[in-house]
Amino acid sequence: MNRRNALKLGATALAGLYLSPLLGKSYILDSSISKGPFEPNWDSLAKYVVPDWFRDAKFGMWAHWGPQCEPEAGDWYGRGMYEEGSRQYKFHIEKYGHPSKFGFKDVINVWKADNWNPEELVNLYKTAGAKYFMAMANHHDNLDLYDSKYQPNWNSTKVGPKKDIIAGWEKAARKAGLPFAVSVHAAHAWNWFDTSQGADKNGPLAGVPYDGKLTKADGKGTWWDGLDPQELYAQNHPLSAKPSNNSSVHSQWDWADGASVPSTDYSEKFHDRTIDLIDKYNPDMIYFDDTALPLWPISNAGLRIAAHLYNKSLKKNKKVQAVITGKILTESQRKAIVWDIEKGQSNSIEPLPWQTDTCIGNWHYDRRVYNDKRYKSAKTVIHTLIDVVSKNGNLMLNIPVRGDGSIDELEREIVKEIGVWMKLNSKSIYGTRPWKIFGEGPQQESAGALTAQGFNEGKGKPYTSEDIRFAQKDKTLYATVMGWPENGVALIKSLGKSSPHRTEKIKQIRLVSTGEKLNFKQTEHGLEVYFPNQKPQASYANALEII
Structure with missing residues (x-):
């Protein structure tokens, strides 16, 4: 007798049952x-x-x-x-x-x-x-x-x-x-496929059911002869009390708001x-x-x-x-x-590790994004990564795959461009931990609040060289300048002489991408870092190694 049959017969010795204190549902104690x-x-x-x-x-x-x-x-x-x-x-x-x-x-x-x-x-x-x-x-x-x-x-x-x-x-x-x-x-x-239970309300096929309620018996003579569509669609049940549509399916994600509750x-x-x-x-x-x-x-x-x-x-x-x-x-x-x-990130350093997930296009491959060249740039991805890491997070990036299993040439180029920055600057990313503060600059002041699962990416101002993000590893502080300072000088206000965040004397600063030592001056108002005349590759984010 398997666990499910034991439940059907009311036998609890094998699986065990107790009642949910929240909804009165039967929970299973699984041996x-x-x-x-x-x-x-x-x-x-x-x-x-x-x-x-x-x-x-x-x-x-x-x-x-x-x-x-x-x-x-x-x-x-x-x-x-x-x-x-x-x-x-x-x-x-x-x-x-x-x-x-x-x-x-x-x-x-x-x-x-x-x-x-x-x-x-x-x-x-x-x-x-x-x-x-x-x-x-x-x-x-x-x-x-x-x-x-x-x-x-x-x-x-x-x-x-x-x-x-x-x-x-x-x-x-x-x-x-x-x-x-x-x-x-x-x-x-269970609820996501409920639209397959419907039928057109207009046109020549009005009232003709979609295929969401088909059963094994309906497949005779078809390519799916012998298969039960209900094992896929799972629609052999009434719709939600509040039938889901483009908006309410999201409100029912936690099985509330009138959702049909799975068996x-x-x-x-x-x-x-x-x-x-x-x-x-x-x-x-x-x-x-x-x-x-x-x-x-x-x-x-x-x-x-x-x-x-x-x-x-x-x-x-x-x-x-x-x-x-x-x-x-x-x-x-x-x-x-x-x-x-x-598709979003925290606006502060989180006490526990977390992850943001996003994609360069849509989650599932969309030919329109390719045709319109609307993919996220490597620059946008890298800026997101740096910001997330500064706040104790990881970035999981989806590269949409075409139906045939390949990615297109525009995606491939973006992936390669990401690799260029990572090869030059990854020591400021891998193995780091948050510093005392995650950063400074005007971008964070404009960042959007999290809603539902997240969904606040891209709501703030673009990053500039005034935006700095921090991370640390061992005794090294990494400060990434999120742009190339056009006047040749990056000002990091959080590292001024009067700053409470770093009291140790700064001995040396290097540009991570090239290893070049940079001149600097620490004043009461901030740390001035003098950038070289020659820009490195992928200079839209410039990690500084500070010891």
Whole structure:
């Protein structure tokens, strides 16, 4: 008798049950958790200490890649294609046909990933300075991109490319000597796919249902004969009391605001899929695209996953080397897992290590961004990295991958440009810790406040040579001037003679990128640093080594 059947029969001896003090939901005490000191509750997980490899790495790169990249039409395609009148709906009809006849399951079928070379891409990212690599294991579209025991039919080894995507990425990362991370997003398919339950309200196919409620019996004579679409779409349930749309789906991310609450079977299947992922591919890090942990607070599935990973890592390494990230965390939850800020950054030095995740384009590949040349520049990426590091954070950067598994030439050039700066200046990044203050200058005064998961990037003024960011390593202070001073002199006000932040005498200053010693003068008003006449490469951010 498996755990799920035991639950159905009401037997609690195998799994155990207790009631959530928050919502009255049944939580499972899972005997399959790897044995160790971490238990599936926030207090126990708060014993966690972030490993040094993550704190030292500072910069990771991410392949946020799956079947939704095949249309090359941007983020959340698997949801947007079912929203009548939307850009993606119109695109879908023109490219594939009506979503009652060609649904997302059929998009998966045409995704072949035939130009995917994981080793080449991972090596490119490593050369650009990435110290860890992350691959998407599944998205809200619910397709597992690995040989999934508990999603046996709707995974990338059985449909679409018929390749073990995670195995390919993992092999490439291990060969490159990079810690391997996976991102897991599938907990939300329950509500995210609810648009697939709809139908057009207008036009010749008004009232004809989209394919979101199809079952195995409907597949006779089709390419998906024998497959059950409900194992993918998970829509065999009523819609939310407040049906989600472009706005309310976000308000329901924590399973509140009238959201349809997933069944125990759904939650346990997600749990089992994720444990299977951990045990087969041994990721060093898991990124969860969830408020806190997956399915919290309606289920403790995420807590059990976290306890399992920490105990497993402790047993293997003698101390926990694993990292888990989550979003919108309380102060106490930030002790248990690493706080991730999406497309934004903190405005102060955080007491605990954290991470920002962002991308140079859209999360899923979007041909419009390429055509319009709207990618983030290497300069923007580097400025973000420096700012994040000064505040005790890491940067995880997504390079959108095309449906065929390649990146375009504009992206490739940006990655190489990032590598130019990193090669010259990385000693001011890797292995550093925050200083007494993170920086100075007008940019921070204009920075936007965090909202929801983050989303404050790009809201402040552009960085100039008046903006300084600090970090330290051993007895060395790094001050990065976020531009080239046109008058040849950088003024660092926080290092003046009267500054309370640094009382030690300054003996020497070098420009990190060239190693050149620079002249300087310390006054009551600040430290004047005299820059050379010749600009180095990538002079939009100039790290100074101060001893």
